[in-house]
Amino acid sequence: MKTILLSLLLLSLLIPSAARAAFYQWTDAQGVVHFTDNRNNIPKQYRDKAHRVEVSDSAPVVVSPGATAAPRPAATPEQAPGGHDERWWRDRYKSLRSELKSLQDQRTALQQQLVELRRKRTIFQRARDREAINTMEAQVSTIDAKISDMLNRIAALDLAAAQAAVPLEWRQ
Template sequence: MKTILLSLLMLILLTPTVARAAFYQWTDADGVVHFTDNRSHIPKQYREKAHRVDVSDTAPAVVTPGNEVVTRPAPPTTVEPGGHGESWWRERYKSLRTELKALQDERAGKEQQLVELRRKRTIFQRARDRAAINTMEAQVSTLDARISEMLNRIAALELAAAQAGVPVEWRQ
């Protein structure tokens, strides 16, 4: 009897189950496609345009706001990767990396100014120097957040390019 129960338990545990997950997809103002599994993570300005994407072992389907399921046909093989040509992908990567470099350079300059302000604060002990330090720290923190956002946008573009089958040389 124990053998039968153990065999049934093993059979139940080893039986594959259908995997299902719901994700939300939206495209931001820059044309970057984002995915999340939590609707509250979608920025407010994009929540109205977000679509629920049900993912399972079968063909992917989009659930529209009216709960109508629309299955997506397989994309034709003659279409350019991601629906864009080589110049679009190269320009997109170039613009994001250029903006990231500018933010990093600006942050380095602000960090140098912050070091100078701290040096002055140590020497003179003035209250206005402390206020300047607080302001500069806030600016550096803001730049850190923008750099993090830019890195996320580059990672999202990289993911979209990988999913679209964009050649590696177009991503440089």
């Protein structure tokens, strides 16, 4: 009996299964696209607008609530992926990445200033030094939030590009 169970267990481990995952996508009031794998993480005001994104070994498919997933028709050569041409995709990626780089540079500069302020604070212990540190920390956290938003926007553009079958060289 143990041999049969052991052989069934080994057989079940050896048979490959299709990898599938379901994610939800929604856009908030500011136009930021969000993703989650748990429907309960979606704010109540956006749940009815959320789309289920089926991800498997093949290309992702967006499923609208109440709709069934249908295969995407093949694009003809004269149709641009996602309704946009190569220049639009390249410019969009370039602008998002340059904004991200700018925010990261700002954050690095603020971090260096914060180190200097903390060094002064340990020497002088003045109230205005503490206020300056608190202000600088608030600025760093604001930039961190902007960086996170920018990464979400880039991820959303990547998803849209993947769904529209945009060539990888256009995404550089």
